[in-house]
Amino acid sequence: xxxxQAILGEEINKETESLYKKEKKLGEGxxxxxYLGHHIKTKRKVxxxxxxxxxxRSGLDMSAIREVxxxxxxxxxxxxxxxxxFSHKTNLNLVLEFLDTDLENVIKDKSLVFMPADIKSWMxxxxxxxxxxxxxxxxxxxxKPNNFLIASDGQLKLAxxxxxxxxxxxxxAMTSQTVTRWYRAPELLLxxxxxxxxxxxxxxxxxxxxxxxRVPYLSGESDLEQLTTIFKARGTPTEDxxxxxxxxxxxxxxxxxxxxxxxxxxHGASDDALDLMNRMLTYNPVARITxxxxxxxPYFRNSPRPTQPAKxxxxxxxxxxxxxxxxxxxxxxxxxxxxxxxxxxxxxGKGDSAVAHREGSGHSRDQDAQPTAKRMDLRISSPx
Amino acid sequence: MTDKPQLYEQASxxxxxxxxRESLDKLRAANNERGIERVLRxxxxxxxxxxxxxxxxxRVSEATNNLLTPAEELELIDYYLQMIKVxxxxxxxxxxxxxxxxxxxxxxxxxxxxxxxLHNVVFDYPPKSIMLTCFYLATKVxxxxxxxxxxxxxxxxxxxxxxxxxxxxxxxxxxxxFVVIQSLQFELAVHHPYRAAYGLYLEMQAYINDAALLxxxxxxxxxxxxxxxxxxxxxxxxxxxxxxxxxxxxxxxxDLDIDTYLTQRFDAxxxxxxxxxxxxxxxxxxxxxxxxxxxxxxxxxxxxxCRNPEKNPSSKLYKKKAAGQGDVPYVSDSDSD
Numbered sequence: 001x002x003x004x005q006a007i008l009g010e011e012i013n014k015e016t017e018s019l020y021k022k023e024k025k026l027g028e029g030x031x032x033x034x035y036l037g038h039h040i041k042t043k044r045k046v047x048x049x050x051x052x053x054x055x056x057r058s059g060l061d062m063s064a065i066r067e068v069x070x071x072x073x074x075x076x077x078x079x080x081x082x083x084x085x086f087s088h089k090t091n092l093n094l095v096l097e098f099l100d101t102d103l104e105n106v107i108k109d110k111s112l113v114f115m116p117a118d119i120k121s122w123m124x125x126x127x128x129x130x131x132x133x134x135x136x137x138x139x140x141x142x143x144k145p146n147n148f149l150i151a152s153d154g155q156l157k158l159a160x161x162x163x164x165x166x167x168x169x170x171x172x173a174m175t176s177q178t179v180t181r182w183y184r185a186p187e188l189l190l191x192x193x194x195x196x197x198x199x200x201x202x203x204x205x206x207x208x209x210x211x212x213x214r215v216p217y218l219s220g221e222s223d224l225e226q227l228t229t230i231f232k233a234r235g236t237p238t239e240d241x242x243x244x245x246x247x248x249x250x251x252x253x254x255x256x257x258x259x260x261x262x263x264x265x266x267h268g269a270s271d272d273a274l275d276l277m278n279r280m281l282t283y284n285p286v287a288r289i290t291x292x293x294x295x296x297x298p299y300f301r302n303s304p305r306p307t308q309p310a311k312x313x314x315x316x317x318x319x320x321x322x323x324x325x326x327x328x329x330x331x332x333x334x335x336x337x338x339x340x341x342x343x344x345x346x347x348x349g350k351g352d353s354a355v356a357h358r359e360g361s362g363h364s365r366d367q368d369a370q371p372t373a374k375r376m377d378l379r380i381s382s383p384x
Numbered sequence: 385m386t387d388k389p390q391l392y393e394q395a396s397x398x399x400x401x402x403x404x405r406e407s408l409d410k411l412r413a414a415n416n417e418r419g420i421e422r423v424l425r426x427x428x429x430x431x432x433x434x435x436x437x438x439x440x441x442x443r444v445s446e447a448t449n450n451l452l453t454p455a456e457e458l459e460l461i462d463y464y465l466q467m468i469k470v471x472x473x474x475x476x477x478x479x480x481x482x483x484x485x486x487x488x489x490x491x492x493x494x495x496x497x498x499x500x501x502l503h504n505v506v507f508d509y510p511p512k513s514i515m516l517t518c519f520y521l522a523t524k525v526x527x528x529x530x531x532x533x534x535x536x537x538x539x540x541x542x543x544x545x546x547x548x549x550x551x552x553x554x555x556x557x558x559x560x561x562f563v564v565i566q567s568l569q570f571e572l573a574v575h576h577p578y579r580a581a582y583g584l585y586l587e588m589q590a591y592i593n594d595a596a597l598l599x600x601x602x603x604x605x606x607x608x609x610x611x612x613x614x615x616x617x618x619x620x621x622x623x624x625x626x627x628x629x630x631x632x633x634x635x636x637x638x639d640l641d642i643d644t645y646l647t648q649r650f651d652a653x654x655x656x657x658x659x660x661x662x663x664x665x666x667x668x669x670x671x672x673x674x675x676x677x678x679x680x681x682x683x684x685x686x687x688x689x690c691r692n693p694e695k696n697p698s699s700k701l702y703k704k705k706a707a708g709q710g711d712v713p714y715v716s717d718s719d720s721d
Binding site: 003007008009010012013057058059060062065068069070072073074075085086087090135136165166169171172174 | 391394395396410411414415418484485500503504508520521524525527529531532557558561562563564565566567568569570571572573579
């Protein structure tokens, strides 16, 4: 082996920094600024997320550490690529593949009509990315439509790993205060500190429903309300549905809601789609389908075949979508930092410190979003 | 056996932190050589600061006579790696580090420090301060975060008790965080042999009848894994291989035959390769010897004379450069909680 020219950490860092050029600012939050940039030699378009750490009392924050730690290990077509990392003075710069828009923008653009094959395509890509994370023993812990970014070729990619962590060590307690509320699994709402990839699958089930409904499926106003929302939509679980339910840390007695007919709400969806969604939104986390199993579900084998990524619907005003996508990314970052960073939040004594207390709505989305459990216009029309 | 790439081959540990003994030696020698050049250049530059060249010759000859070899650098680093173990225990005792987080934090901190010195030399960054930053960073990476004040308080208490004049400050640790993380090339996920050892233990139960003895051997393997962390094995082999090597050492000590398991589990050709690896691991762990405090002190004293002033916060050169850049301090003091 020949010893390279640059050995020192700082030499390598400078070398990396010199590879990229920032072009313009795309968005700014309190803690991060996102730039459009490019790799100087290849001209490849990149997003550079500059995380400002100037005033952090305890140095590099958990959110930045988690994101860098996770993304440095993951290589998958359906996970955002962290191309490089470099530091400049006291800023951390993440060089990410540039992605145009996100699934939230797609869902919200009511001029777009989704075909069942489109939804299948997004779900397949999302589950592939998630399966890869879980195979690497990594939980995402913040799946929701605006964390699925979409590339110009239509590929969907898991992004925002600021809450990600490894799992599988039963002795290590993890926080139950994670995942944006509307996508938070019932075991987390009940205070579980030991969980698996099943919490990401629940969130994925919620996203599946949202793709069908075009509005969030389970949008509770508070943590307690969230459980009630889930119970009203899915029926209050019994000890039979979920053995061991009564042993969870916060043993509340809930009003008994009957299980409504699922197909009624999602009247445009096929049986195989409903079956898969049902398995993703199963109460008992142990019985809930895994990402690997979900990919083997008949839904993905039955017709229609998933739409090719390049042919998927996307927002028309591409440029605006770009800006919004990245801007809201900055806003997301800010929220993470506010939550996971307040030093007092770290000392929750639960072993796992990056607690994402989402104040207020628990979601950045408009508050006029429709409440759940109503019959909706599904906007799944027959092929034109 | 398929040729399909293993998931582990995607890990940064596999992609970027694998070496041979020869490549490690070569890298460390080149690093040391260039480090020495920087020391001498730094001393000359410092003489220019206030145009005082009177001491230059003395300083240069002092430095030249006390330069550390790559082997001495390693000895000094080894000593401070041992300190990580000691500190980890004390944080566990005062409750800041949960027992279940102890192994990973300790092993990651040790690994960070070993990786750091593949991309740095002790002339620029003495291991004593780097050790603390590696430790603090490891607590974050291993989900065992504590506030910087909580981290520093016991260090200060110990310093006061010792009657030490210098007090560790928050900034001492945080200011090096970027220096450390960039030297780690922002690759923070580290795999250790502990989990692999547990997996092996579970699997061996199907092959070995004496459950009590097997448990004994498994418990003892922990000790050998602890030792392996200080060696270069982490750069040479994969965590399950090191775990198995530790198991073999423990089995030999406790007189348990685990080769029966291995011969049933692997085919002969693979086993032959595996045994070569395991022999090397066992020999390396058995041969490992701590650097004594006395030896470390001798090297530390030499290091005082051959520090690179460019990186030494108490040097004239450093202060001048810092003043010139008008750097804003990285930790805000107004931010109280």
